[in-house]
Amino acid sequence: MKSTWMMRAFALASLFMAGSAWAEVVVKIGFAGPLSGPIAHLGKDEEYGARLALEDANAAGLTLGGEKVRFELVAEDDQADPRTATTVAQRLVDLGVRGVVGHVTSGAAIPASRIYDQAGIPHVTPSATSPKLTQQGYRTSFRVIANDLQQGTAMARYAADTLKLRKVAIIDDRTAYGQGLADAFAEAGRKLGIEVVGREFTNDKATDFMAILTRVKARQPEALFYGGMDPQGGPLLRQMRQLGMNTQFLGGDGACTAEMLKLAGPALKEGAYCTQSGLPKTKMPGGEAFFARFKKRFNMDVQLYAPYSYDATNALIQAIKTAGSADPARYLPALQTIRFNGITGPIAFDERGDVREGGVTLFRFENGAWVAVP
Amino acid sequence: MDILLQQIVNGLVVGSVYALIALGYTMVYGILGLINFAHGEVLMIGALTALQTLGVLERIAPDLGPLAQLAIALGVAVPVCMTLGFLMERLAYRRLRNAPRLAPLITAIGVSFLLQTVAMILWGRNYHTFPQLIPTTPLEPVSGVFITPVQITIVVVSALMMAGLLVLVNRTRLGRAMRATAENHRVASLMGVDVNAIIGATFVIGAGLAAVAGVMFASNYGIAHYAMGFLPGLKAFTAAVLGGIGNLGGAMLGGIVLGLVESLGAGYIEHLSFGFLNSSYQDIFAFIILGLVLIFRPTGLLGERVSDRA
CATH class of the missing domain: 3.40.50.2300 (Response regulator)
Structure with a gap:
């Protein structure tokens, strides 16, 4: 008797859950970077950049095929380690992410890129600057920053x-x-x-x-x-x-x-x-506003590449929007030909997946700070 | 020539730090036959506690001289680490004293992870700047060799600590009880030695040395963070094995030899291998030497009492 009651309650609960899932589709976007270890501060910085972009997209609201889409960030720690990176990449693929922002370091991004290529899932790195990453010829590798x-x-x-x-x-x-x-x-x-x-x-x-x-x-x-x-x-x-x-x-x-x-x-x-x-805050088209917003949202300053992480995430979102689908196979062509004005500058990829107009800025140490050389 | 001398000085400084840490490993091993892998983490806790203390001092007594600041920081860090060492033994290792050898070893690795994670939660993941209380600007070079006051301090403090430990172990009642316990727990306890207290004391002393080593390490390199203990811990363990684990003199010798080999190895590997290897292989030397020593002298350079444990 008791068990029937339990089963009814369970059935009812699952009905409610199914109902809420009907109202919106969850699109998982992966993030991978060092969230522990010596450069965890840089990993966290980019994770927050990606998070902010997804929060903005959710606030703006996006519908695909009549269904409301809610983006969700799945952040994984690759410890900036090549071996962990492949494990993490596989885990993200298994979790069913539709695109990945990352990895943060080249050492992690290069081995992970093969796994994304096999799974057909695009990844956009905000900060892995090794030329090797895009020289491997994978269609799924992109970067929004100038390379080494x-x-x-x-x-x-x-x-x-x-x-x-x-x-x-x-x-x-x-x-x-x-x-x-x-x-x-x-x-x-x-x-x-x-x-x-x-x-x-x-x-x-x-x-x-x-x-x-x-x-x-x-x-x-x-x-x-x-x-x-x-x-x-x-x-x-x-x-x-x-x-x-x-x-x-x-x-x-x-x-x-x-x-x-x-x-x-x-x-x-x-x-x-x-x-x-990339460019200093003052030379980024949307720099000042982004830095202020970031500080307000996360109560910490931008460390380094959060703006690029924001643009990398937006590249995925824009491609999904343009293609009208979050299916990687369908929005990948849209990502390859995407063109929009990010906060770091114009985002468009060449045939290798490198950003077309990636700027490099020179800094000089002066009075206790890095000062951009004009 | 001055390059060679400079490399020897570099090696001595690094070696002194290794030796100081290696003493903690070797003391515990000598008495318990346990390799306390959490020892490097005690060093890290020592450095970060000192850093925290310095931060507080900055606020409540900003006019204090650097040496007084250092003394107070050490005065806090050493007891904190000693307490930690005591708790580690009491909570994690004591109940495993008669367990198979693998159990305490794995527990030690677990304690190491635990301490790292706790430190990461307490102090965050970032690298912290450790104030350089002892000047790090080089003194007037002597025949082209640059030495900084902090490096001299490290060598002197390490030498004093080692000498003090030798006196403690060989000349005092506590030391005699430690040696007796090392030889045989049961017989020692039959002779009226409080074995639990002696083992506790060993951990406490080892942790105190690690705290000093941590503060020295951090003030030399100017950085402290939650994972800083791992690598020096590993190197010091190597040094202890090299010198003969369980042997105090061996730990010191092993530390100094390892420091010198590393430094000279990095400096001359290219010449010695006729340009075939470069400094990315600098660690190769330390481990080749370790391998050779263990092949020809399985008990280490000065080792004495390994066979009865293994």
């Missing part, structure tokens, strides 16, 4: 033409990102007459760089180019000063953060330069 070739080349040109550097040493952290950036700088530099007098390597968990810096110092370079992230970049710079090196410092976007200013502290002096794929 453009960044390393821009820095090499600045170093050769404006700073007149001739002897540069290079240290990279052997991640796909650090290595890609350093290689791009070295290759472009060589063509412009910069001699690479030392090439040293570390890893993305190291804290002690005294040994490799001592080697670099012996080669007497005019500048050190560092391909890696700020948790290593800060201590690296401090240790340069501990060894009495007053060499100029050149870095990519991983060292071009507010964290870097804190972590390097007084070791950052005049003669430090870095690049960022």
Whole structure:
């Protein structure tokens, strides 16, 4: 007797649940990035960017085939680790996400991209800048940011033409990102007459760089180019000063953060330069408004690539809207030919999936801050 | 030549930190035969507690000199870590003392994860800047070698701590009881040694050393975060095995040797391998040496009492 009553209650409850599911269709969008570990702050930053875009889309309301659509973010932690990234990618595919924003780092994005390709699910990375990602020929890989070739080349040109550097040493952290950036700088530099007098390597968990810096110092370079992230970049710079090196410092976007200013502290002096794929807040068409809105919503400042994450998410949303379907096979062609004005600039992809007009900005250390070089 | 000297200095500094941490591993192993994998995490808790204390000091007593600040930070971090060490033994390891060897080992790994996660919740995931209370600007170079006051402090403090520990173990009643417990728990307890108290004391002392090492580590590199203990912990474990785990002198020797090998390895690997290998293989040296030592001297460089445990 009791069990029949339970069953009725259960049937009734499921009826209600089915009813509510009828009123709106849930479209799951995946996010994958490091939500733990040394660069979790950057992962969280992009997760929030994606979240904001989906919240905006939900607020604006979108109907597909007469049914109201509600976007839902499924955020997974790939720990910026290549192996975890493939597991996470598979999990997102299994969960039935219709598109993925991510991954954050190139080391994670490259192995994960194969899984998305096999599943036919598009992924748009806001910040993985390694050229390799889009050179693999997967139709499902997109990025809304300039890649390392453009960044390393821009820095090499600045170093050769404006700073007149001739002897540069290079240290990279052997991640796909650090290595890609350093290689791009070295290759472009060589063509412009910069001699690479030392090439040293570390890893993305190291804290002690005294040994490799001592080697670099012996080669007497005019500048050190560092391909890696700020948790290593800060201590690296401090240790340069501990060894009495007053060499100029050149870095990519991983060292071009507010964290870097804190972590390097007084070791950052005049003669430090870095690049960022993309544009500074002031040069983004929708920068000011986005930064303010982000701060208000999440009670923290934009760290780095949240605006790009916002645009990457919007690229997916726009493509779904244009195609009138959240089916990856149907909206993928729309994503390839999409064209809209994002908050970071115009978003449109070339045949490889790279953003067509990805800007690179050069920064100079000045009065305790990174200042964009005009 | 000055490059070689500089690499030796670099190696000595790193090696001193490894040695200080390795002492904690080796003490616990000597007495319990347990590899306390959570030891690196105690170092991290020490550094972050010190950082927290410094933050509070900044607010309530901003005029304090840097050395006084450092002393107070250590004065808070060391007891906190000692309590942590005591609790770790009491809650996690004591009830597994007679369990198969694998059980406490896996528990130790679990404790390590637990502490990391707790620290991540308490202090967040970001890297924190650790104030450089001891100056890090290099002194006037001596024959081309740059040394900073903080590096000198690290070497001196490590040497003092090690000397103190040796005196404690070899010259005091507590030390005698520790050695007796290490030899045989049962017999020691029959001779009136309070084995539980001695093992507790071992954990407390080891954790205190780890706290000091943590503060030294953080003030040298200027950073602290919740995962900072893992890598130095692993390296120090290697150092302890290299020197002969369970042997205090061995831990010190192992630490210094490992530091030197790493530094010289990174510095000269390219010459030694005729340009075939580069500094991305710097860790290879440490582990080749470890492998060789374990093949030819399975008990480590100075090892004595491994066979009866294994």
